[in-house]
Amino acid sequence: MSILTLKDICKDYIQGKEPVRVLKNINLTVEEGEYLAIMGPSGSGKTTLMNIIGCLDVATSGSYVLADQDLKDLSDDALAEIRNKYLGFVFQGFHLLPKMDAMDNVALPLLYAGVGLKERRARAEEALKAVGLEERIHFMPDQLSGGQCQRVAIARAMVGKPKLLLADEPTGALDTKAGSQIMDIFRALSREGMTIIMITHDPAIAACADKTYHILDGELRTEMEAATDEET
Numbered sequence: 001m002s003i004l005t006l007k008d009i010c011k012d013y014i015q016g017k018e019p020v021r022v023l024k025n026i027n028l029t030v031e032e033g034e035y036l037a038i039m040g041p042s043g044s045g046k047t048t049l050m051n052i053i054g055c056l057d058v059a060t061s062g063s064y065v066l067a068d069q070d071l072k073d074l075s076d077d078a079l080a081e082i083r084n085k086y087l088g089f090v091f092q093g094f095h096l097l098p099k100m101d102a103m104d105n106v107a108l109p110l111l112y113a114g115v116g117l118k119e120r121r122a123r124a125e126e127a128l129k130a131v132g133l134e135e136r137i138h139f140m141p142d143q144l145s146g147g148q149c150q151r152v153a154i155a156r157a158m159v160g161k162p163k164l165l166l167a168d169e170p171t172g173a174l175d176t177k178a179g180s181q182i183m184d185i186f187r188a189l190s191r192e193g194m195t196i197i198m199i200t201h202d203p204a205i206a207a208c209a210d211k212t213y214h215i216l217d218g219e220l221r222t223e224m225e226a227a228t229d230e231e232t
């Protein structure tokens with residue numbers, strides 16, 4: 001069963017006075033449990049696409065169906081609800097709150113979801129254990145390494161049990177070893193049935209996914225199409 005379908009998605013940004021087409025007729029179906037990587041040069045439209053998939057931005061045209069719902073014309077509130085219910089986000093820069101310890105950072109989405117304190121803490125602890133940080137539960141972000149911060153961010157993304165994990169350059173700020181720990185966690189999540197879409201410019205990181213797409217000048221291509229393009 002597919003978790004999302006994009007049909008002819010286009011995104012225009014006004015640059016200067018002219019609209020510039022940043023995404024061009026993107027068609028993509030993602031099956032439940034798939035683990036995808038999206039690669040492409042800087043400025044090719046990766047984050048723009050991720051923001052649309054993540055309901056953080058809307059397309060200029062085209063249709064987007066997520067978890068059997070057509071997202072056309074939904075209000076900001078309705079989109080926020082879909083985000084909370086179905087999506088988890090991991091970014092290159094971690095985005096942890098500096099004045100909260102690891103546990104409170106992870107528990108934050110549950111607070112917004114109205115979960116009680118005791119359950120929040122229990123679930124945050126479980127999520128931190130799952131990323132190997134059971135010994136760092138009460139550490140503040142500035143007492144954690146980059147890789148540990150990213151693991152806290154992953155625990156925070158997972159704590160609400162989303163169906164789809166979206167990661168924009170999750171290893172971009174990390175060294176090879178910390179990056180490969182993050183890839184081990186993604187692999188484990190994928191094995192448990194999580195659907196993952198990960199943006200990366202690093203071929204070694206993309207190789208950890210089951211399938212890779214490429215964006216070039218706003219057009220999405222499969223690995224095979226991208227290879228054929230290079231030959232010609």
Ligand SMILES: Nc1ncnc2c1ncn2[C@@H]1O[C@H](COP(=O)(O)OP(=O)(O)OP(=O)(O)O)[C@@H](O)[C@H]1O
Pocket residue numbers: 013014015022040041042043044045046047048049201
């Ligand atoms: N809010 C905006 N207004 C105007 N143009 C934008 C806006 N956001 C992005 N763009 C343009 O859209 C294009 C794609 O940007 P995007 O951030 O999706 O690239 P990217 O593939 O994620 O690049 P990177 O690898 O550097 O993160 C760029 O040319 C950028 O200048």
Ligand SMILES: [Mg+2]
Pocket residue numbers: 046047048168
């Ligand atoms: Mg980007």
